[in-house]
Amino acid sequence: MQNHQVSWFEIGTDDPEATMDFYGKLFGWKFIPYHDMENDYYNIVEPGNEYPTGGILATAGKVAEYSTFYTLVADVAEGIASAKEAGAQVIWGPVTDKTGLTFARLRDNGGHQFGLFSSGN
Template identity: 45%
Template sequence: MFGRDFKTNPDLESQGYQYDGILESGNEIPTGGMMHTAGKKPEYAVFYVFVDDAEKEIKIALENGGALVRGPVTDDSNITFARS
């Protein structure tokens, strides 16, 4: 898709999710991802941004009127995800 490759990410399987990383040409580290819903959830798009300190950014979002919808969740590779 759009010149990108997909890489299965098993790091969230222990929490019940099937997730693929999206790799740009020449990169070994995913710059995006896609969660499979298996028809169990409505289809939708969510965009994530990598930050150095997820807890700090969550706090800033909440202080500025944001709401925490999901997370934070830390996967098996020690990456913390949250949706606000």
């Protein structure tokens, strides 16, 4: 599947509880713990849509806090190659979680973070 649309967002924070509390109050979002990644703390946002639309990652002071988006692509490795040709730099990845999702984080030619992901189907 490839639609090149923003299909996921992620907020990295040193205080995930406060961040979830803020967005819960603001938008009524509920959060579900997600344990299929190799990290200490991740919660997906379940705002009542058919599919989750984003997540909150605990950064634990290991990286600067951030907010970024992920674009759905057919193949993350090919997406990385295309992005690098356009001037992007890879921050990390690609990695694949236990459910088969593959994703990577990059920096565009202006230094802004964005991500690519593929469902593996």
